[in-house]
Amino acid sequence: MLKIALAQINTTVGDFAGNANLILDYMARAKRAKARLVVFPELAVCGYPPEDLLLKKHFVENNLKTLSALAKKVHGVSAVVGFVDADSKGKIYNAAAFINEGVIKAVYRKNELPNYGVFDEKRYFQPGRFEAHSGVATIEGRKIGLSICEDIWIDTGVYAKQAKAGAKILVNLSASPYEVGKLKVRHDLLSRRAKETKTTVVYCNLVGGQDELVFDGASMVFSPQGKLLARARQFEEELLVCDVDAKENPIAPILEETQEIYQALVVGTRDYVQKNGFTKVALGLSGGIDSALVAVIAVDALTAENVTAISMPSRFNAKATRQDARVVAKNLGIEFKEIPIQAIHNVYLRILRKHFNRLAPNIAEENLQARIRGNLLMAFSNKFGWLVLTTGNKSEMAVGYCTLYGDMSGGFAPLKDIFKTKAYTLARWRNAQQRTTLIPKSVFLRAPTAELRANQTDEESLGAYEQLDGVLASYVQAHQSLGSIAKDSAQLPYVKKTINLVDKNEYKRRQGPPGVKITARAFGRDWRLPITNKYKE
């Protein structure tokens, strides 16, 4: 019998005291559970990813001091803790400390530094160099090999060398951000590594939200035969205790895809709001699908008493839409305010009339309505300290079908990485989770519209959402070219128009709020396109 505890914790970047307390708490729990080793996620001491905080020397020093103080308190259970190591020249390393009875017995420095997608680790860290027995320690007479995240993804990496050096248990500290479908990839990889090396693989992942990233947990242990021995829950803190010699260990079920995405949005929203010191949120509730979905997410994340919905109709908003907004709020039990904006819009129009040289109404007058709504929401934010959630989705953000400083105003965008078609799926799924209706049927049936002018529909401007999201999946997610997306010359004009919209709206995205990343290419740190860009393919 050898019990190993995987402390799947939700750290906060820069919160040394908080993270240390969390680590000590889980250490004590691991000890009580008679574990001999407790493993924490990557960079647990300082939180992940610390980004440019790593360029501050005192940040690194604080982290080292925190680790030293922690180490002294390790008794009765060994621990592997992620931290930032530094050498005498001030070079820093993404590292793991193996601590036993108050002493740091070994330090492993991450060899493989990811520098793609959202990752910039080569900006900060030096790679560790694998030498004989790097990161190999002993527990209960069994050799364990330590590695960090990316290390285990690279074929024949350090983990293989550690196994050759006699390690029977490979421990990997990870901070792997959630993406749709990634859990299966991780599962298959770890199982393969266990089989390749004939070792037990212990994989401890981070959980919780940090800006745009949500770490989904689901820490796992695999037997030397590649069989899943234990798994922690997704999206929740957990101390997973696994007896690597036993046949029965806890294996949390996994969520199906829609539920998984929904949960990522809930956790990402909750952690952004709460870790940034907010309790309450406000959002503009239009009666459309996106804002209804964001309202439900907000309630699931923060409870109904912390959510205020504001409907801000103009003369272009249909009675039915307004009514739907009211019904959604009522169904959710959240505070609801209706503030018509026509009077404000009218004053703007009157004042601007003489400056607009009798030009026909256009997007100028339309966008003003969205901006008045943004102003009102921000006024509530400034008055009551509420964080404003924006309700736009990824399809809109991609083609710029949203108003900068209007509906884009807010601190966090839960649907930033959710295509419109996926928003419907999520709303339908969430509705089906309980007997009482949350989002009324009429919201699903109505043609999506911004209601900024009479008889406007999104799909008139953008094409059917099925078609739009298809092109966006190819262009944005897969970086495909105009020529390869348009299957024939008939499609060419539509595809060309769409990708042109994506390119020319880069300036809007650059000023958009952060939101939850759920794909391999969200509009965040993983999307670094120039604004000034004449490439049209």
Add this chain to the structure above:
Amino acid sequence: MLKIALAQINTTVGDFAGNANLILDYMARAKRAKARLVVFPELAVCGYPPEDLLLKKHFVENNLKTLSALAKKVHGVSAVVGFVDADSKGKIYNAAAFINEGVIKAVYRKNELPNYGVFDEKRYFQPGRFEAHSGVATIEGRKIGLSICEDIWIDTGVYAKQAKAGAKILVNLSASPYEVGKLKVRHDLLSRRAKETKTTVVYCNLVGGQDELVFDGASMVFSPQGKLLARARQFEEELLVCDVDAKENPIAPILEETQEIYQALVVGTRDYVQKNGFTKVALGLSGGIDSALVAVIAVDALTAENVTAISMPSRFNAKATRQDARVVAKNLGIEFKEIPIQAIHNVYLRILRKHFNRLAPNIAEENLQARIRGNLLMAFSNKFGWLVLTTGNKSEMAVGYCTLYGDMSGGFAPLKDIFKTKAYTLARWRNAQQRTTLIPKSVFLRAPTAELRANQTDEESLGAYEQLDGVLASYVQAHQSLGSIAKDSAQLPYVKKTINLVDKNEYKRRQGPPGVKITARAFGRDWRLPITNKYKE
């Protein structure tokens, strides 16, 4: 006699046709000037930095095709052209082609990839490997060694090996963004390299703006004794022709620091506006120093007929301020509109009153005024296709003394990297450049104020700007700690309050428009701090 031409050109990212034409044009000019070799800047074919466009395979292919087509047109002069090279596995390289009589004779791949500051080259490129004679070609019987930007900054790098292999001329293709004081650093480095290797050093830099970066040109040639032989102008396109054997070559004078910064702002603003397809700009002109300075920069960048200034007074704006706005516009000969916002503000206040529960007026009411102004500017932008310039400075952006979706609304922020104290210096310098006054004395004498409530002054909220900018220089520019900035316990509360403002306003900066970078740490790609961050030191 050996004439080498340095084609200091202003490329545009993604504009293959445009860049190719520019290259051919300069090639023809070099030929007419009887140069034997013409050197172009780093990645001249695709523009610099292409960022995530490099992740698109077809982008790389377009660049290769452009290079091939170009190469066929090289006759009568040899050329060194920067482009993206690709190997059979699809790995890409930041490269330089040496082209002679229609044939690519040699390709050099950059060895040293910068991955700090604004640079993410390891995200995209593989490093080239130096092998015997890498990047060595022959011209007129003299061996030349090719290297790219960072390569020459690393001691005993490829340039040293090329010199050992017999190179007599070291050619470096560069795209080095402007920063205050960097020209001297480059000069000293290149002079030292020439002396170390006893070779002629030919350094061709890019010129012009690309999003937040301004490349300042000032291409240079140094003799084997380390003496400056020739230098191109700063901030302008130029074909610098240098006979490396002659005693006399053109050496452009260098600008003094304030003029240099001012020129960077002008070029950065002009290129952002024009490369993004705009002709005209609008800005809110308050009567304060920042907006006056931005108006002058805009006129210098785009000429007076392309600039519209809008003054949007509320009841808190003093008559004198309003008058100053009018005078600045008149002095500059730009279109001027005055649109009082009180009527709009009043409607908002009336409508919000019942929702605000008799709470005392606070930042909610104040910020509404800034947001109304933002809305009006954006209405003009939407109506007439003008790009809005924001007028905020770096001191404000640092501590969040600006209104998100208010005065932060706009496409480009010329003063984004200019501290308030520096804004005064620039304005004073610009005023001194001509006999007629541009910015009246009263603008300099008035205590800076946002005028969002009665009797407000910036310095009451933030401390004296001299003091504030000092703390910001330490905290933002130098990443110093609270403890090291506060010289004694008396200073501690002020420093603590200030750095706390910097940290908690990260969310605003994340949604701010791009602006010209002039320091080593601007609030752009070189500033990657998390929003969710509990570190307080």
